[in-house]
Amino acid sequence: MGRAAYFRKRLLLMAFVLFGVTVVIFSMVRILPGDPAFLILGDRATDEKAAELREQLGLNRPALEQYWMFVSGFARGDMGQSLLYRQPVGDLVLRRVPVSLALAAYAMGLAAVITLTFGILAAINKGRWPDQLIRVGFLFALTTPNFWFGILLILLLGLTLHWFPVAGFGETPAQHVWYLFLPALTLALQLSAVLIRNLRGQIILTMRSDYVRTAHAKGLSGSLVLLRHVLRNALLSTLTIFGLQFGFLVGGAIVVETVFALPGTGQLLIQSITARDYPVVQAITVISAVLVIVVNLVVDLSYSFLDPRVTYE
């Protein structure tokens, strides 16, 4: 299959997954026993209130029509009204998206630095103490609850040493970089723990291949072979793992935002759940799923440009 055909197939699959995601979220509230209106308002709500809410949410129309309202509303950017804030959900959520995106991008950048540094260090010292140390260290990072690690960072680097602010987002761009460092580091460590394992294995595997031996035989320096020949190929597989891990990064960001009191979508999601602000929960779930779908699509498609040998089945 050629690249164009593969792209078409991949986009078709994406359309299907988007459809599936919206159906799942749409049905979640509706398949539950009981009246969603009372679920949202609580048991003590009056019948008139419930009827009003049903009308507002369109819950008294046929399911298919409701689904269409839900999807077409989303496409237009109309995600309904927040029950708690009495504001359009779109405004509420979109105002907070930049904070979350900045956090995710920052974490990805830090994770890239950490992964490359320690992944290469472990691979070239395979079996020796730096490798063992990195392996054990990141095994701990992998199993450390991120909210706890974030609190430890706050306690040590924030409250005790006063190196970093402990909460909030700051005002200027320079402050943003400063304020977001600890939350991004919290997320990055866990992400790198998964990626380093993969990169180390891939580098060791690639080092054994013929073309690397040839490069060495030509008399190229070790570091040049590593950077130009080995790393470029080893990183392909790590990129795929990153795509698969992206969902965990988004989920982790929710918790980390809560720990560091960042005004992002994660904090809004937790607030909305406590307040049973259902339309907001629905919107954030859809948006985060779309984000994961798009990132994985980009990862898959970028493959064919990074590695021209790739054939698609």
Add this chain to the structure above:
Amino acid sequence: MSEKALSARPLADVVPLSQIGRATRLRKIRLAPTLVTGLVLLGLIIVAAIAAPLLTPYDPIEQRFTEAFLPPFSPGHILGTDNFGRDIWSRIVFSTRLDLQIGLLSVSFPFVFGSLIGIATGYLGGRLDTVLMRIVDVLMAFPFLILVIAIMSILGPGLTNLYIAVGVVGWIPYARITRGETLATRHLEYVLAARTIGCSSARIMLRHILPNVIAPALIYVFTGMVLAILTGATLSFLGLGPQPPTPEWGAMIAEGRQYLLLAWWMTTLPGLALLVVGVALSLIGDGLAERRGG
């Protein structure tokens, strides 16, 4: 050791087969310090969970306001006390029961269901397989934690709902693993032989394929347990898990957050407990994977 190397030696040097077996077995055990460390750690944790009342001098939920905020190594309270004067050591040990239970129950249904689905779709293929893979595609698009939180927000907080929420997506890794293994197995000779002598599909899947494809899924159980325990602790940290005053590590960390500078031990120590359990399970998973040559 390969057969060739053995036969090249003089006959007198050849070690009896029974001894080779034992030697290799011993070497294998020695070669997997990760597995041994993990098993020993987990053993200690399980003992602590079972013998919790014997190991703890205090009731984990009894409040004694005169003894609040005692630091670790205070007389009578080795790990100190919290804002209600409850003994941290007792709370941590009792919480082991709950968190191990979360880990175990959250993986048991996904493991059984996912593995069976994976084997069935891998062996039968066709439309069933296509449908399954599309369902997997859709569910994988959701960030795991967000989907779990969204489900919990509808079902309400609590342990049972936690199991349901984790179970909705938890079966996917097992289905993917066993499906892949089954695809590699279904054309092997012993499967063809079973089919030739007239075994039913169900019998082939359960008696012939399952025993041969289940090992990698079983190894993943340990990773799944770490993930489930961390998810449980995260939800309880966010206030969606078991409700107070039930001792649970995530909830304890959340309670201690308000007293971070006053009583650092309230947050630090339950997190360490969580870390130890996670490391123990991960070591076992890694050790088993290494032994399979993974």
